[in-house]
Amino acid sequence: MYKKINEDIAAKLEKIVGKGNLTQDSEKMIDYGHDEFSLTDIAQMPEMVIKPKKTEEVAEIIRLANNEMIPVTPRGGATGLCGGCVPSFGGIVLSLENMNKILEIDLDNQMAVAEAGVTLMDFYSAVEQAGLFFPPHPGEESAMIGGVIATNAGGSRAVKYGVIRNYVRGLEVVLPSGTIIHLGGKLMKSSTGYNLLNLMIGSEGTLGIITKATIQLMPPAQAARSLIIPYDDLDNAIETVPLLIKRKILPVAVEFVELEVIHITEEFLKKEWPCSQGSTHLLIIVDASSEEELDRLSEMVAEICMEKGALDVYVADSPEKQKNVLDIRSKIYEAIKAYTIEILDIVVPRAEISKHVRKVHETSQKYGIWLPTFGHAADGNVHTHIMKARLENGKIIPVPEEEWKEKIDKVRQELYRDSKTRSGAISGEHGIGIVKKPFLSYTLEEEEIQLMKGIKHLFDPNHILNPNKIFD
Numbered sequence: 001m002y003k004k005i006n007e008d009i010a011a012k013l014e015k016i017v018g019k020g021n022l023t024q025d026s027e028k029m030i031d032y033g034h035d036e037f038s039l040t041d042i043a044q045m046p047e048m049v050i051k052p053k054k055t056e057e058v059a060e061i062i063r064l065a066n067n068e069m070i071p072v073t074p075r076g077g078a079t080g081l082c083g084g085c086v087p088s089f090g091g092i093v094l095s096l097e098n099m100n101k102i103l104e105i106d107l108d109n110q111m112a113v114a115e116a117g118v119t120l121m122d123f124y125s126a127v128e129q130a131g132l133f134f135p136p137h138p139g140e141e142s143a144m145i146g147g148v149i150a151t152n153a154g155g156s157r158a159v160k161y162g163v164i165r166n167y168v169r170g171l172e173v174v175l176p177s178g179t180i181i182h183l184g185g186k187l188m189k190s191s192t193g194y195n196l197l198n199l200m201i202g203s204e205g206t207l208g209i210i211t212k213a214t215i216q217l218m219p220p221a222q223a224a225r226s227l228i229i230p231y232d233d234l235d236n237a238i239e240t241v242p243l244l245i246k247r248k249i250l251p252v253a254v255e256f257v258e259l260e261v262i263h264i265t266e267e268f269l270k271k272e273w274p275c276s277q278g279s280t281h282l283l284i285i286v287d288a289s290s291e292e293e294l295d296r297l298s299e300m301v302a303e304i305c306m307e308k309g310a311l312d313v314y315v316a317d318s319p320e321k322q323k324n325v326l327d328i329r330s331k332i333y334e335a336i337k338a339y340t341i342e343i344l345d346i347v348v349p350r351a352e353i354s355k356h357v358r359k360v361h362e363t364s365q366k367y368g369i370w371l372p373t374f375g376h377a378a379d380g381n382v383h384t385h386i387m388k389a390r391l392e393n394g395k396i397i398p399v400p401e402e403e404w405k406e407k408i409d410k411v412r413q414e415l416y417r418d419s420k421t422r423s424g425a426i427s428g429e430h431g432i433g434i435v436k437k438p439f440l441s442y443t444l445e446e447e448e449i450q451l452m453k454g455i456k457h458l459f460d461p462n463h464i465l466n467p468n469k470i471f472d
């Protein structure tokens with residue numbers, strides 16, 4: 001169905017972006033054939049990587065690709081975990097990395113305007129320098145603004161502050177036809193027709209290429225604190241969360257993590273987690289407008305946790321202690337990456353988390369595969385890691401390839417089926433990409449999938465934009 005990039009097309013593309021901003025050199029393109037999903041069988045080499053510098057160049061590239069039937073895959077930081085930016089049919093990988101300017105931080109409107117290739121790291125730093133705060137915090141700061149919008153990323157602060165969608169006020173988008181459209185703007189609200197802005201957020205690069213975004217900022221909280229709370233029992237730990245909410249406490253983040261994975265990360269980083277009691281820990285972050293209010297909040301949180309059977313409450317009350325705790329939590333991924341096959345992203349109603357995690361433990365026992373599980377407890381968003389290993393007495397024991405390959409699909413199916421029985425969804429924040437496509441119907445009704453396919457066809461009748469993602 002798709003055409004290959006021939007010399008004539010390559011020359012036209014070079015004319016659009018200039019010689020230094022594209023490549024067909026296979027060595028230079030190798031990194032552009034995959035994202036952070038570990039299994040290489042979904043990876044695919046592009047025929048060309050293009051790095052435009054301006055929206056008009058993006059539009060010209062897409063127009064040409066659409067006329068010539070060349071598939072185009074938009075790519076941000078490639079930190080995605082489900083193959084979203086893999087060029088499944090070759091063609092062009094359109095990397096936004098050279099569109100990396102923060103164009104404006106508007107203090108009057110408390111909004112930033114940034115190009116799609118700005119990394120989260122650079123964005124946080126610029127926003128902080130301006131004395132403002134951008135609340136969403138997906139765990140990997142090399143992700144780019146366009147990518148986090150295209151996946152509607154979440155992160156640990158979503159409990160109190162919501163996900164990326166809640167902060168995107170305007171978008172500049174290049175449609176598959178090559179037309180540039182502007183959705184929303186510096187508006188706090190709009191009830192003007194269908195909300196195409198929200199349709200674009202989370203569309204995983206299948207409906208348009210995001211080139212620029214207007215993003216809502218906030219004044220920062222005056223004070224924040226992390227509490228680490230050990231429990232002997234998973235259920236008690238998780239059941240603390242609805243109790244906090246019932247008592248009208250809204251933490252910034254509530255993460256749950258099992259101690260065995262913390263020990264492996266301590267060893268990996270040569271750092272020490274402040275507490276080694278119990279088996280499941282909650283990491284609760286609270287913020288407030290004054291130190292006094294923060295003290296009061298922390299005390300209330302501690303009381304509720306103890307009421308629910310916590311063994312103790314450790315307070316990381318200095319910036320250094322907080323940094324240490326957050327570093328260890330965010331580096332768990334690195335510590336176990338060598339043995340990780342896939343990170344699931346199931347979301348269930350908050351009250352169902354402990355039952356779902358029990359199911360994970362049963363599944364781990366049944367198949368003899370280590371399934372370390374942690375995540376955003378107050379969002380119901382559970383990251384179960386499917387490993388090519390067993391855990392025996394705290395030691396990682398590799399499982400032979402033929403064994404884990406035979407078991408991985410059964411593990412996925414059991415856990416996705418469990419999410420369905422709990423009215424959950426197969427992805428809370430990472431998106432569907434390629435990897436979760438076969439399981440879409442575990443969450444969406446057939447009618448919804450058909451409507452989505454209709455929308456895709458309306459935006460992209462030639463199916464040139466990021467084909468093979470979300471659905472066939």
Ligand SMILES: Cc1cc2nc3c(=O)[nH]c(=O)nc-3n(C[C@H](O)[C@H](O)[C@H](O)COP(=O)(O)OP(=O)(O)OC[C@H]3O[C@@H](n4cnc5c(N)ncnc54)[C@H](O)[C@@H]3O)c2cc1C
Pocket residue numbers: 035036073074075076077078079080081083084085096116137138139140142143144145146147148149150151152153154155156204205206208209210211333429430433466469
């Ligand atoms: C260690 C680690 C921790 C993570 N923690 C979190 C977390 O806490 N929360 C969370 O939500 N995610 C998390 N992720 C997943 C990942 O960081 C997010 O999915 C992120 O939003 C991807 O952004 P990216 O720029 O890397 O996008 P990419 O991986 O490059 O692309 C992702 C998708 O977006 C599309 N896309 C990219 N740029 C554009 C654009 N400009 N226009 C249109 N489509 C585009 C791509 O085609 C693809 O479909 C984590 C990943 C890692 C490795």
